[in-house]
Amino acid sequence: MFVCAVPTFLIMYFMMYPRNWKARKRIFGVNNRDEFKQGANEAYVDSIVKARNKQATVLLIVLIAIATGLLFVPSLNIKLMAYVIFIYVSLVVYNIPFALGNSELKKYKKVLGIVSEKVLYADLKTAGRLHALNRPALLLADAVGMIILVVALLCDFKVIPLNFGVYTGTFVCTGTVAIFLMMSLILLPIAFMVDNYRNEVISENSDVNTNYNRAKKRNFASYIIMVSWINNVAALLGLGIFFFVKVEVLSIALIAVYLLAIMGATALFAKNSIALNKKYVQGEAKLAEDDDDYWLLGMFYYNPNDRRLNVEKRVGVGGTINMAHPAGKVISGILALIIVGSIVALIFVGMMMATPLRIINNNDAVICHQMWDEYTITKSEITSVELGETKDLNLFRSAGTAIDNLYKGVFTVDGKNGCRLFMNPEAGKYIKITTGDRTYYISGNSAEETEALYSDLAAQ
Amino acid sequence: MIIKINEYSDVPIYLQIRNQIVMGISSGELAAGEQLPTVRALSMEIGINTMTVSKAYQILKSEGYILTDRKNGARVRMEINQSKSLSAQNKDELRRIVSEAKIAGLSKAEFDKLTEEMWGE
Secondary structure: OHHHHHHHHHHHHHHHOOOOHHHOOEEOOEEOOHHHHOHHHHHHHHHHHHHHHHHHHHHHHHHHHHHHHHOOOOOHHHHHHHHHHHHHHHHHHHHHHHHHHHHHHHHHHHHOOOOOOOEEEEEOOOOOOOOOOOHHHHHHHHHHHHHHHHHHHHHHOOOOOOOOHHHOOOOHHHHHHHHHHHHHHHHHHHHHHHHOOOOOOOOOOHHHHHHHHHHHHHHHHHHHHHHHHHHHHHHHHHHHHHHOOOHHHHHHHHHHHHHHHHHHHHHHHHHHHHHHHHHHHHHOOOOOOOOHHHEEOOOEEOOOOOOOOEEEOOOOOOEEEEOOOHHHHHHHHHHHHHHHHHHHHHHHHHHHHHOOOEEEEOOOEEEEEEOEEEEEEEHHHEEEEEEEEHHHOOEEEEEEEEEOOEEEEEEEEOOEEEEEEEEOHHHOEEEEEEEOOOEEEEOOOOHHHHHHHHHHHHHO | OEEEEEOOOOOOHHHHHHHHHHHHHHHOOOOOOOEEOOHHHHHHHHOOOHHHHHHHHHHHHHOOOEEEEOOOEEEEOOOOOOOOOOOHHHHHHHHHHHHHHHHOOOOHHHHHHHHHHHHHO
16 A cells, blocks of 8 residues: 555656646646736746645645554554555545645636637547557457466366465465456556547647647557556466465565556656646647636536546546546446445444454354354254364465454365354464364454363363 | 637537538648548547537538548548539628628728638638
8 A cells, every 4th residue: 555655646746736837738627828827927826836736745745654654553454444544535635735726726717807718629630540559569468468367277277287385276376367467457448448539639730639649649558558567477476476385475575566566657657648748738739628617626527518428637647537428427426336335344344353253152053243143053063173273274265354353254274165264363262163064263352262162162 | 620619609510510621621621532530530529419520521411522431431522513603502691791891891802802811721
């Protein structure tokens, strides 16, 4: 999270808060205009930009300090939860100076008497014809990713005799490779979508428009292809780490390196975008559609007259949706649900962490309860009961919860799939209960509680 | 060639497209045989309904300015039929413009100069 958050803040800072605003095409999402650069107007716009940039700089320092401070939170789960909350809050807070700057510049436009003429431009020479995506290169990257996935699958099915230790046959390797491949596959439609974006008309000269739009699309296409190859290398390394013993440590190292590589590629893309815009805005740009009013706070596009669903973002990197489009409304709703859902999930995980495990030992059954009844193990079906130490277990979660003080759900234990876990690993001890068709690993909240339960069960 | 669509204009968008393509052909910005964007591409580019662009193309086709076929899309005609006369509708339009010029106090010489300039564009 830290490796991802800090470079994102830096990229956002350089893209959203311009030092030399006169060279930028847009300032805080508002089209930069000749009127802004004249006489007293220049001083006023300059004061707005400086004030908002100063706020953004202070925020950047504070956010990086908090992100660094969170690294020292002792519990991994609390750290993760804190980071998720931090990311949400920081994304909102970090955009506040931008939104304020946007609103001030829009107001100033009105003061200057600038009214949108609602003129739309289209260049007949570039319309629908300008593409820069190297489709074979992108498809090749994804095909290589697919081959790595097939190799991982064949290993898990033991067709290829590669030894992944306890992970052989657990589909953990396949899952790891599939995650990276999925990242590439998500990028595939985005690459085609951006390649088909409308071409901006910045000049009366069609050649300038062609060069500008082609360069912009090529920059994005190269970025997507680069990220796809990074995903392939990460998938290959992800497969490779299972040959080693310290899989957990290597996994964390791999994720850190992967995120750094992605951030590096993104920074390169952002740098090229800024350079590209600077070159053309300072040079040939003469035409600009005044659609500032359709951009709420300079971030959200709402234009009922525009039939397009996806549009380019105003900061120059990435795209967004037209929230007035019927599909845009649905997507916005889904996104809002995802954000609310993830916050609810976070609260739920917090509640699970705080709720102690409870094992009810009845005459007929052992009931594992936490917030609600998880498992009811009928005593007549129990064939064996063993006591063991948690540190000796080799666990991998298939479905359920695996946090510092709670393992709950379906796990692979010492190579055996489908085991049901209900234990606090911090207790140090566990009870293995085998029934006719299932194996359970359970524990209380402490070693003493677990041992007492074992004594009762063994006596019965 | 750059097309400018004014959303506040009283002139319907399909007519604005039609008029500007005609002006482009006249000025030479659109060469004979030049490929025009597809209906879908142009509508996506301006952010308007495909039907609007389709209507503009249909008018241009019926007036003999462009050719459309399913394989190649739309193209400017290689040879546009020169009737050597203005349509009745255009004559009416010209009459209206001349009348307004007279009312505005333009002399014939000034009007001729203006048309001369436009003829050369």
